[in-house]
Amino acid sequence: xxxxxxxxxxxxxxxxxxxxxxxxxxxxxxxxxxxxxxxxxxxxxxxxxxxxxxxxxxxxxxxxxxxxxxxxxxxxxxxxxxxxxxxxxxxxxxxxxxxxxxxxxxxxxxxxxxxxxxxxxxxxxxxxxxxxxxxxxxxxxxxxxxxxxxxxxxxxxxxxxxxxxxxxxxxxxxxxxxxxxxxxxxxxxxxxxxxxx
Numbered sequence: 001x002x003x004x005x006x007x008x009x010x011x012x013x014x015x016x017x018x019x020x021x022x023x024x025x026x027x028x029x030x031x032x033x034x035x036x037x038x039x040x041x042x043x044x045x046x047x048x049x050x051x052x053x054x055x056x057x058x059x060x061x062x063x064x065x066x067x068x069x070x071x072x073x074x075x076x077x078x079x080x081x082x083x084x085x086x087x088x089x090x091x092x093x094x095x096x097x098x099x100x101x102x103x104x105x106x107x108x109x110x111x112x113x114x115x116x117x118x119x120x121x122x123x124x125x126x127x128x129x130x131x132x133x134x135x136x137x138x139x140x141x142x143x144x145x146x147x148x149x150x151x152x153x154x155x156x157x158x159x160x161x162x163x164x165x166x167x168x169x170x171x172x173x174x175x176x177x178x179x180x181x182x183x184x185x186x187x188x189x190x191x192x193x194x195x196x197x
Contacts (some may be wrong), residue, residue: 012186013150014178016171021155024162024172031161058114065121069099072122080127083134084120087141087187093149096120100127109140111147118148135193139184146183152176 035043072081077100088095096111096118103123112119122140130137147153156163163169181194188194 012179012182014175014182017175017179020172020175024159024168027165027168028159028162062114065099069101072098072100083137084141087138087145090187091142091145091149091183093145096148098122100124109144111144111153113153120144133193135189138187139194142184142187143180146180149183150179
């Protein structure tokens, strides 16, 4: 399958990401099974409580975004929305719900998923800094869309035990970032803009 930008889907995935995810999955399943057997199932109660806490915390994050951030839409911030729409179209994916928040000097945007809905959060400081090089903003957006497109957020819960293991956790995390950088590059017109982004 080819994307709107002419890239094949497989070209956007860093060569080691799939292998590292498979290794992390096997190790995580082993850890989960050891915890289940070692605690005679008691770990399920803790996991349930942890999941409940995570849902509450995540719903608080989404409520905070909806109450304090600017929703990026065709009516509100139409230029930024068109850029987001164009990037999502090049990656052959749906446009996620997107917000712009005051960055306060923080440079890292993020993608998240809550109750089956995808969200992208961009930081105003970074968006403002790329005003003179708007194509660099495509890289910034494309990178976050890459996390959603590759389902990194969905896998993260299952792979949590392996992410704490030396080497494999760091290697898989870096491979995911390389994959997302390739997504960012795929939505840029010029490689030097991606580099600036």
